[in-house]
Amino acid sequence: MANASAQVEAVHVGPWNQTPVLVTSTELLGQDGITVHVLHAPGDGSLAVALDGVAADADRALDDLNIYPDVRIPDPDGGEEQRVSGFQVPPEKFVWFRRALARAGAAGLMGFTGGGEPTAQYLTKRQGRRHFEGFTHAGTGIIQDVDVEIDGVTFVGTDHVFRLNGTRVEAFSGLAEDLFHHLRDGRVEQYRRDAHALRSSWRSTRFVDGWDGPVSLHEDGSIMAMSLLPEPRRRHRARQRV
Template identity: 40%
Template structure:
């Protein structure tokens, strides 16, 4: 839906909990002053193109096996999750709420959606500095709570949640980009390449232990899929492993019209999924696995 609305942009879905931990302590296990609000959006949709501030939209998603009345209740409760994050001016944060209705009788799946418009998701202009996506991730300690505007001489009581203010725009853009890069590096299997894109509170230390020898190889298994040559995970691994997020995003954006793609590749011999982020998952049976097992043989 967002790709159709913004055809000249790339859309990335970022896990909200991981991204927010770069600035806030969300649970009792996180170091720092806690955000005293237990609801959060599940994801951020980052709508971006190189050289421009992204549009960032909190997403809250629910589902049921019931009816439209249940979906209406879910959309109402989903607003509590989306409103946990405030970006920019008061009451200007965009949002997308979803409730997916999955009938148990095999009927048609229905997705109910609500949109909240707002200018706050456009992370510009940055008050402190311009973002540098190649800079190492920075663990901020942003104050919890959302701050309504002052009315006259009286400052209203803060609202519980996370507030991305203009002074945080550059840092938050960097955090979104690094969180996305960390997820992709985890897909490649390299712990150290994953760790370089995470802060301690996001779990960096979990990925800094000893690595398997195969994870530290040059990852040079070459295959041709849909007429394009892929060399292991190297087409994205080399850039993000050395922290070059800017160049990686430029390449992903330039090739956005050929991805995502999901179909059966006859030459490969199995299904191939090419993701918008440049990662590829290709499956096929090993030689001899397509034969029926002989009677009495082990399965």
């Protein structure tokens, strides 16, 4: 519990000494069973869509704010506040922080499907936007150039061929087509609404046909599918006698 509390305080969201989220710490006590400690915030657990009537529109570009990395502890006697190491997001920056998280998540999904430019649109300079702008190297210079249909669902992304313990393997990473189009065109809010509505259907999906290999589908609509590839025929050079 002490470790969990320390992590919450190192990255502090909101005013000092208020818990912004549910934090748990679990003890495995052998014959004595399991003990779960819970540190919770006030409220009914619902997530706010807007803050103080201001929409946190993740479709808008994110500003690079220079927030000083510290946590401010007010003096109980009204004196000068104390500053300790950490990172604090004050309430007036909640809208910005929510947008930062949403756009970073969108960048991660676009990077997962391949392609630098679609990823760069969601990043600021400090987040490494320049690394994804234009052609850089084989890993980030790839574009989303593969469509795969599995059990009637079309996914857009890219594939890689590599060797795993000497065996040739194809790995496809992508995103459900409609969700992919939202993020490619900068519609983060629409993506979040549609992805949330599809969560229950992804949970019940079982890919048993349409792909020869293991398939992993996340609730955000992203997919990783792998399959074995046949070994290519090799040409053997004729040995020359000396």
